[in-house]
Amino acid sequence: MKLFKFISIIFAIAIIGCQQPKKELILQDNEVGLIGYGSLTSIESMEETLGRKYEGYFDVVELKDYKRNWKVFMPNRNDMYDPYFTIRNGDTVYPKNILYLNIDSFPNSSLNGCLFVIKKSELSEFDKREWIYRRVEVTKNIDGLNIINGKVFAYTALDEFKASNPIDSNLFAVRKTYLDIVDTAFKHLSPEYKNRFFKTTEPYAKNLVIDDIALEK
Known part of the structure; x- marks a missing residue:
């Protein structure tokens, strides 16, 4: 029995010794982290909102206790963006709602995303862009990365824009x-990132995809 306990202790020490220490990200007083998990994984899309070239911190991270899905919708006719339409059987069709990627709190689940660092003063531009979402703090949800002197945020759907089972092409489009x-x-x-993305994303109904055109107001 003593030998078994001794071996168990040695084994536990070996495991602890093999664990990789957490990486650290030190934020400046005027900085915040921002998780992109959909279109915001595109640096070009990020730069469009920033209105400047992005040359800051970038890392692929794993976000714990969240799941990714296609269950947030934006009304196609709104005051922020031009409405989208498609041509179907020669007719112009305006979808009622457009689906986008979303994350929801979900214990013991995780997903991959990209971590950027922006100025606190720039957050308001992303709040405007992501108006069907609310900004939530996810500083403690980033696996293997210790955030020092700041916070990290992500966007999750507002309740009024959540779609529980978006499969009706008369109501939704991608x-x-x-x-x-x-x-x-x-x-x-990396290819591994792409594979992980699809593995950690609930799929959309294929019948919802449209070749969209934006109507200029």
Whole structure:
């Protein structure tokens, strides 16, 4: 029995010794971290909102206790963006709602994403962009990374814009151009990232995809 306990202790010490120490990210007083898990994994998309070239911190991270899905919708006709339409059987069709990627709190689940660092003063521009979402702090949800002197945020759907089972093409659509943005971002990331993305994302109904065109107001 004593020998068994001794071996167990040695084994436990060996495991602890093999564990990799957490990486650290030290934020400046005027900085915050921002997790991109959909279109915001694209640096070009990030730069469009920032209005400047992004040359800051970038890392692929794992976000704990969240799951990714296609269950947030934006009304196609709104005051922020031009409405989208598609041509179907010669007719112009305006989808009622457009689906986008979302994350929801979900214990013991995780997903991959990209971590950027921006100025606190720039957060308001992302709040405007992500108006169907609310910004939540996820500083303690990043696996293997210790955030020092600051906070990290992500966006999750507001309750009024959540879709529980979006499969009706009369009510919802997925923009092909949005899929293209996400796919373009994959080209700057590893094949492992892409595989992990699909593994940790609830799929959308394929019948919802449209070749979209934006109508200029």
